Amino acid sequence: MVVDPGVPPEDAQLLRESRQVLIKMRHGWVPEPQRAASGLRPRLHAAVGAVMSLGVVAGAGLLGRGLLMLAVILLGIPLLVMLFVRDDPPGDEMEFEREVYEQLRWYEGRYVLTDDLDESAARLLARARQAVATVSGSRVNADGLLDDVRNAVMLPAQEWEIARLLAKLSALRGKHRETVSHGLTPEVEAVAAPLARALDNSEDAVLARVEALERYAANVTDAERAYLAHHQIEELRGRVHQYEELVAETGADGFALPELERLAQDADRLDQALRRSLSSAHEAFRHLEP
Known part of the structure; x- marks a missing residue:
């Protein structure tokens, strides 16, 4: 790839390394929209609801102290896992391709792919x-x-x-x-x-x-x-x-x-x-x- 020397050096280097992404774009590829926090908000709502329910039960005296501690442990560990463990794969490569995609669109006309x-x-x-x-x-x-x-x-x-x-x-x-x-x-x-x-x-x-x-x-x-x-x-x-x-x-x-x-x-x-x-x-x- 040949890049317009007027492009900032860091961006120019990124463009030179983007041949594979550019070829994908030529075949109609577009990166997926960025997902918001990987579904964290629904999981947070579920966790808060579970804690509130446990609080209501404890406040009503329906559980003894031993059973209450057991319930906290049994509910707490899954809640922590649900809150902090992501269920989607690492997105480093996707983020890189999205960045390259945006740069290629921004600098359209200021680079030449020799394959073209x-x-x-x-x-x-x-x-x-x-x-x-x-x-x-x-x-x-x-x-x-x-x-x-x-x-x-x-x-x-x-x-x-x-x-x-x-x-x-x-x-x-x-x-x-x-x-x-x-x-x-x-x-x-x-x-x-x-x-x-x-x-x-x-x-x-x-x-x-x-x-x-x-x-x-x-x-x-x-x-x-x-x-x-x-x-x-x-x-x-x-x-x-x-x-x-x-x-x-x-x-x-x-x-x-x-x-x-x-x-x-x-x-x-x-x-x-x-x-x-x-x-x-x-x-x-x-x-x-x-």
């Missing part, structure tokens, strides 16, 4: 979500080499907008296919053909959004490789003096020194490659902005 998308739309959404995950999970983003603050806002907004548009496209395309599946007269064909092209053009527009995200993710992936290699080279450079000591002690200077010099050159090239990759990623990011 047709095959083409589902593929596009999967591509978009993969691109977003690539950027969000990258080390260059976590370490602040990208604009991580803007990414945290822009990427969820892009993912939601793509999901929202694909949901509308998928629903309308399904209705269109159902209508034209019954056969078309030439007159209806003349009307249906431009509408079908409108659906195709809309999908192309969403595809362009997805491809822009993928280009950004590809640039971030290049920067990620360069960043990792840059760190590896820096670690090796930090130990150069240890290598130099070793080769000096072993008399292997003539063999090792050219390799160490190339290490420094590689570090410079990787640093330049990292800068170019980050610049390309920033440029691709600007194309995502409205």
Whole structure:
């Protein structure tokens, strides 16, 4: 499920966990009305009546003290059980589903269930979500080499907008296919053909959004490789003096020194490659902005 990033985080998490309830709702399920106190009031009335009856009998002197105590015990224990032991099963699951049901109704239109998308739309959404995950999970983003603050806002907004548009496209395309599946007269064909092209053009527009995200993710992936290699080279450079000591002690200077010099050159090239990759990623990011 994709949720509008404007939904509060706690509610959004609840919505993401509500797939099964939403599917039940799509099949007509509605939670049962909440029962009032599980029949406590009738049982309370019965208990009060029994106590009053016992009091009348005792007041009339119809029972001796021993019999009165026995009657209190025999009546008291069942009354306590009747009052405080519930006869309905625990309702935790029912309460949770009722809460989810209310949230799903409240936020209707602000979430997209991927099961509702047709095959083409589902593929596009999967591509978009993969691109977003690539950027969000990258080390260059976590370490602040990208604009991580803007990414945290822009990427969820892009993912939601793509999901929202694909949901509308998928629903309308399904209705269109159902209508034209019954056969078309030439007159209806003349009307249906431009509408079908409108659906195709809309999908192309969403595809362009997805491809822009993928280009950004590809640039971030290049920067990620360069960043990792840059760190590896820096670690090796930090130990150069240890290598130099070793080769000096072993008399292997003539063999090792050219390799160490190339290490420094590689570090410079990787640093330049990292800068170019980050610049390309920033440029691709600007194309995502409205």
